[in-house]
Amino acid sequence: AQKITQTQPGMFVQEKEAVTLDCTYDTSDPSYGLFWYKQPSSGEMIFLIYQGSYDQQNATEGRYSLNFQKARKSANLVISASQLGDSAMYFCAMRPLDRGSTLGRLYFGRGTQLTVWP
Amino acid sequence: DSGVTQTPKHLITATGQRVTLRCSPRSGDLSVYWYQQSLDQGLQFLIQYYNGEERAKGNILERFSAQQFPDLHSELNLSSLELGDSALYFCASSALGGRDYGYTFGSGTRLTVV
Numbered sequence: 001a002q003k004i005t006q007t008q009p010g011m012f013v014q015e016k017e018a019v020t021l022d023c024t025y026d027t028s029d030p031s032y033g034l035f036w037y038k039q040p041s042s043g044e045m046i047f048l049i050y051q052g053s054y055d056q057q058n059a060t061e062g063r064y065s066l067n068f069q070k071a072r073k074s075a076n077l078v079i080s081a082s083q084l085g086d087s088a089m090y091f092c093a094m095r096p097l098d099r100g101s102t103l104g105r106l107y108f109g110r111g112t113q114l115t116v117w118p
Numbered sequence: 119d120s121g122v123t124q125t126p127k128h129l130i131t132a133t134g135q136r137v138t139l140r141c142s143p144r145s146g147d148l149s150v151y152w153y154q155q156s157l158d159q160g161l162q163f164l165i166q167y168y169n170g171e172e173r174a175k176g177n178i179l180e181r182f183s184a185q186q187f188p189d190l191h192s193e194l195n196l197s198s199l200e201l202g203d204s205a206l207y208f209c210a211s212s213a214l215g216g217r218d219y220g221y222t223f224g225s226g227t228r229l230t231v232v
Contacts, residue, residue: 037223043206044120045223091161104149104212105174106221108161 002027004092006109013082013116020067021077021112023092031097034075035106036066040088048090051075052097082116089113121145124209124224132232136197139227141209143190149173149212150192151221152184156205167192199231 003026013019025034036048051059051066059066067076079086090113093106121144131137143150152164154177163176167186178184181199186192196203206228210221 042225043228044225045208045210045221047221047223104168105151105163105166105176106210107163110160 002029002094002096002107004094004107004109006092006112008112009110010113010115013079013114015084015116015118016081018078018080019082019114021079021090021092021114023075023077023109025073025075025092025094027073027094027096029096033095033097034066034068035093035095036064036075036077037091037093038086038088039091039111045091049077079114084116084118087114087116120222120224122209122211122222122224124207124227126227127225128228128230130230130232131199133199133201135199135231136195137199137229139194139196139207139209139229141192141194141211141224143192143209143211144222147211147213147222148190150186150190151210151212152178152192152194153208153210154205155208155226156202159205161208164194196229201231204229204231 005024032053034051038046049061049064051068058068063080065078089111091111092109123142125140148169151166154162164178165184166174170186181197184194206226208226209224212221
């Protein structure tokens with residue numbers, strides 16, 4: 001069974017500071033992908049960053065980076081230089097890459113509500 | 119515009135009624151997924167279609183059904199609606215088989231059952 005755990009229901013950060021959103025996962029699949037999505041109050045799901053379990057380096061996308069520690073099964077999202085527009089719900093998700101009929105579906109955590117204050 | 123189109127954006131209906139949610143995937147994507155997002159359950163996977171065929175089923179109630187048509191658009195049918203079915207329903211599409219592909223989500227249909 002797959003499980004994604006986000007232990008921080010809410011986080012607060014001051015504008016221009018960095019913030020880390022935690023994510024741990026549990027899977028027996030040898031190959032998987034890890035994703036972070038942002039959901040602003042308007043409701044849409046916005047893809048932020050992807051990390052493959054086979055990747056040797058941590059993924060980065062602009063101000064977003066993923067701190068991937070495979071042995072600890074953690075995939076924390078780091079947002080540098082926070083902006084007011086970063087205030088949103090953030091979801092960690094995982095997708096097994098080699099499993100038959102479930103190939104493709106995402107398993108989501110419960111999310112972390114990030115608030116950026118001026 | 120993400121490329122995935124969901125209609126309608128908002129839907130208000132009464133208990134016991136039936137509604138149909140529609141999703142057009144991003145051009146070229148063969149796989150469509152439906153998710154339900156509610157405050158108490160979080161994001162729940164409902165069902166996945168690939169090129170017209172059901173590929174995986176999650177926590178989908180028997181009152182709910184879905185299909186994917188030859189033009190690849192998909193519909194989610196919800197019947198005998200209950201208050202607890204009020205939620206944000208997302209459709210997503212992906213190119214199945216691409217290791218680095220994530221989903222592209224639609225903007226969702228917010229269903230309110232009164």
